[in-house]
Amino acid sequence: MYEAVAKDFSNATDLADYLVNKDLPFREAHAVVGQVVLHCIQENIYLLDLSIADFRNFSKLIExxxxxxxxxxxxxxxxxxxxxxxxxxxxxxxxxxxxxxxESKSWIEIHAKKVNVLK
Structure with a gap:
């Protein structure tokens, strides 16, 4: 699973959270992340493939x-x-x-015995 998510953009939300934690308003963080993801798609790369310089082209808050x-x-x-x-x-x-x-197995065992007693 870790390998699978390394090659998608499921971590884009975490980039937005990161920027918000650096006091960037969410609306602005969302816009930055959208630009970053679009860039990655156009370049056929993923977020973790970007250099720090690439990230900083989108926001100086990224370290x-x-x-x-x-x-x-x-x-x-x-x-x-x-x-x-x-x-x-x-x-x-x-x-x-x-x-x-x-608990379900216990319930079934108890009720199965009751059904057998009634036969």
Missing amino acids: EDIYDVLAPRAVVNARDVVGGTARNRVADQMTQADKRLS
Whole structure:
């Protein structure tokens, strides 16, 4: 999955968040990201393929740390909210799913016995 998202623009939102965190209004950050993505599409490259000089042509707010922000693992783990993609959130969801599955199996076993008793 990490390899798959390295070759798309799913990290464009993270670029916008990065710029907003640098106090650029979202409307402006959105416009910058649109320009960057359009440039990448025209050049047949992805965000992580851009040099820092390329990034800075679009916004002087972008610094070397942008590569850490746009890295697939960082993008996935940035969604650290209930139902998000962060590893710990996925682990929580898996634990809850296992618990529900176990409860469902128990319910089925109990009710299957009741049905057999009625026969």
